[in-house]
Amino acid sequence: MKQLLMAIAACTLFACNNKEKDNPAKPGVAAITDEEQYARNVNKGFVADTVKKAVPRLATAVIDSNEITIHYFSPGVRGRMIWGGLVPYEQVWVTGAHSATKISFTKAVKFGSMEIPAGSYAVFTIPGKDSWTFILNNNYRQHLADDYAEREDVLRIKIKPEQTTDTVQRLTYEIKAHGERTASIVVSWEKIKLVIPFVTQKNTASIKQMEPVAGALLQGIKPDTKKDPVCYMPVTAGITDTFSYKKKLYGFCSAECKRLFINDPGHYLADLRE
Structure with missing residues (x-):
């Protein structure tokens, strides 16, 4: 009986692996890496967060033919005090780890009344107890915020942080569609969530x-x-x-x-x- 169960398990695993290979990621949907799956499993409570380093992750979406990607490193809470501790208040933060978080748009977008041309930008924030500043900056090729210069900002807007009930163990970026051309960038970590709405412009x-x-x-x-x-x-x-x-x-x-x-x-x- 034990040998039979092992054989069934092996066949099931083989079939699942083949199914994944035969079904590549859809256009506009990134293939899930091991690091991405690990971070998701940690956030869902499926596994304990035993990895000390920040892991590379990718968020993608297509909003009215605008292909949007966010490349970032995702640190973990791991029992630490995040806000006002690991991440100081009122200082420019990379909003990730290691390299600057990079966001790319294939079409122009609009944050409020500010239009941002298609291209790639660094994402920075300035955390505050009651209000955050969300920043897009031209210099996305930098380590952390080491070479950050305010003169290279293309966008600065105030965002009111939201409190979440559950703890998000691994920093997570999402791009959520609301309508044909409206969407939001959602940044979640620990018990703080930022929602930054934008609109894709007609090409x-x-x-x-x-x-x-x-x-x-x-x-x-x-x-x-x-x-x-x-x-x-x-x-x-x-x-x-x-x-x-x-x-x-x-x-x-x-x-x-x-x-x-x-x-x-x-x-x-x-x-x-x-």
Whole structure:
């Protein structure tokens, strides 16, 4: 019986391993590393936190075709006093460990009224008892906050910290979507949580770059004889130039239509031609 149980366990493990290999991460979803899984298991209480060092982690999300990634090191509480102890109040903190936390956007985003161009930035914070300062800085290639310079800040906003009931043992970044273009960066550690809302901006620069190509392709389209291949909407007589097509496209079609048109207008509009 013991040998039979061992054989069943071995077969199950083999099948699970093969299943993981046959199902790679979806686009916009990072593959889970051993370090990431360890931190998650610690936070869920599945295992004790026995690793002293900060472990590398990655948070990813796609918000309206904006690919957002956060590379960071995740320290553990491990019985220590965090706020006002390991992390002093009123001082610039790397909000991670080792290297500066790096956040990247493939499209422009807006925090409140402040628009931040697509690119990569360092994340810093200034913890306070009642209010924190959330910072994005141009210099993400630095150790901790050793080379931090306020003149390189591109964003500074005040955030009110939230208290959590449960202790988050390992520092965790999340990107949580709320709507088609609205989301929040959520930073949690010990019993403090920061929620930083932002909005993904429309990729107008890419649209403008595509206008000459789309305009040329639209020549020769016969109104009322074809339908939009993705939205299945009639191409009416009013749609005879790039502007009108974009107006229809961006006013009534899905996010998938927009993505396809921006990325490859030639392929997207090919089915509209006679």
